[in-house]
Amino acid sequence: MFGQGLIKGLSITLKNMFGPKITEEYPEQRPNLPPAFKGSFDLKVPKCIACGLCANACPNKVIKIESEKDENNKKKLTGYTMKTERCLYCGFCVETCPTKALLWNHNFELAKYFRDDVNLDLFSSYVPSPEDEKPAKPEETD
């Protein structure tokens, strides 16, 4: 029948106009990321005990930790850098951290103009937060 294709096309257009929106208008509309999303890294500096487990767990030697001993002969973190240009985003470092000092964040916009700019200095860029000042507790085991 003449016009059948037109009617079919219009019905599809109308269905898509009034149906649920599937695409997101990024970057104006920010994606609703799941809690377990793996973006970049955050380091809660007061919670880090400079144990080095994250650096040892890393298969690509991305993490460099600097520390010194305090007056009580206890290790104190003085530097924490990540060569994320080599990072596999495998998550071994986050999983192995006993105090939950190293965490994933939701920052997925990681493209940089210069290669060196992708690397992170998590010690120097740390912004203090009262929540992070709570004493570091080893991870509870089941």
Ligand code: SF4
């Ligand atoms: S995500 Fe994997 S490769 Fe990247 S720093 Fe952590 S352990 Fe290393």
Ligand code: SF4
């Ligand atoms: S495993 Fe956690 S506590 Fe230990 S050095 Fe790495 S970030 Fe710090």
